[in-house]
Amino acid sequence: MTAQIIDGKKIAAETRELLAKEVALFHNETGITPHLAAILVGEDPASAVYVRNKERACAKAGMKSTLHKLPSETTEAELLEMIEQFNDDSSVHGILVQLPLPGHIEEQRVLDAVTPLKDVDCFHPENVGLLAQGRPRFQPCTPRGVQVLLEKSGIDVSGKHAVVLGRSEIVGKPMAMLLVQKGPVANATVTICHSRTANLKEVTRQADILVAAIGKPNFVTAEMVKPGAVVMDVGINSVDGKLVGDVDFDQVAPIASSITPVPGGVGPMTIAMLLDNTLTAARIAAKG
Numbered sequence: 001m002t003a004q005i006i007d008g009k010k011i012a013a014e015t016r017e018l019l020a021k022e023v024a025l026f027h028n029e030t031g032i033t034p035h036l037a038a039i040l041v042g043e044d045p046a047s048a049v050y051v052r053n054k055e056r057a058c059a060k061a062g063m064k065s066t067l068h069k070l071p072s073e074t075t076e077a078e079l080l081e082m083i084e085q086f087n088d089d090s091s092v093h094g095i096l097v098q099l100p101l102p103g104h105i106e107e108q109r110v111l112d113a114v115t116p117l118k119d120v121d122c123f124h125p126e127n128v129g130l131l132a133q134g135r136p137r138f139q140p141c142t143p144r145g146v147q148v149l150l151e152k153s154g155i156d157v158s159g160k161h162a163v164v165l166g167r168s169e170i171v172g173k174p175m176a177m178l179l180v181q182k183g184p185v186a187n188a189t190v191t192i193c194h195s196r197t198a199n200l201k202e203v204t205r206q207a208d209i210l211v212a213a214i215g216k217p218n219f220v221t222a223e224m225v226k227p228g229a230v231v232m233d234v235g236i237n238s239v240d241g242k243l244v245g246d247v248d249f250d251q252v253a254p255i256a257s258s259i260t261p262v263p264g265g266v267g268p269m270t271i272a273m274l275l276d277n278t279l280t281a282a283r284i285a286a287k288g
């Protein structure tokens, strides 16, 4: 068997086209152009890719996007002040603080400062709580992107064993949440495993659907994958200036039934879902 390659780039482009139509309708009705404000403190290779691609995607979808670059020595107080400004600015609908932040800044305090109504990353405790209860306000971008890829690829998730490799707040935990929930492209039996899991290989080998989000280049090898499994690679690792996933694609593709490439897999979907959340945020603002 050789895997069907899930074309995230194409599915994301289709998703963004639909979204652009919704943005145009919304603009006709309200006169509002959805506006995403992104804050980047210092430098980070994965963030640099993200920033570049989302600026372009926003423009194409008829949305406004502004990038606020701060030097790496910015203090936490200065960053909090900028967030406060955007919270109070009715022309800003979505606020995204690029992660990781420099070590001297306490990430949690910063993310908590973003008003939940503009929290397009779905990081605020209120939004995480709503998500956990199955009544999301915003969808976590990368996990939702994976879910849409599964849906558009016609992959049946219900009753299947989904193994999420990685327990981050940004991907692993919310991914598990989406897959275990009641609803379409869900109802899975979910295991979360991570770097401390005993017999990790035995666990990942049980996966019908394996979501790799551990942040280590080429970590998932053929022996960790059950033949015929669906493999979703969330990794965005920079190796010698090249983008590499968490899955050793050349090894795993021949035994998987479907697999996402890096680049061109989950990454572009993350951006499409971010735009979707920005429109949601603008709708919330329009309702007052």
Ligand SMILES: Nc1nc(=O)c2c([nH]1)NC[C@@H]1CN(c3ccc(C(=O)N[C@@H](CCC(=O)O)C(=O)O)cc3)C=[N+]21
Binding pocket: 046, 047, 049, 050, 053, 096, 097, 098, 099, 100, 121, 141, 142, 236, 243, 262, 263, 264, 265, 266, 267, 268, 270, 271
């Ligand atoms: N608050 C926050 N939220 C995030 O979601 C977040 C973040 N911070 N910090 C950085 C990481 C990384 N990330 C990427 C998303 C898409 C691509 C992407 O578009 N990837 C293309 C790259 C194509 C190319 O090479 O240009 C692809 O995989 O095909 C990359 C990276 C989001 N992140």
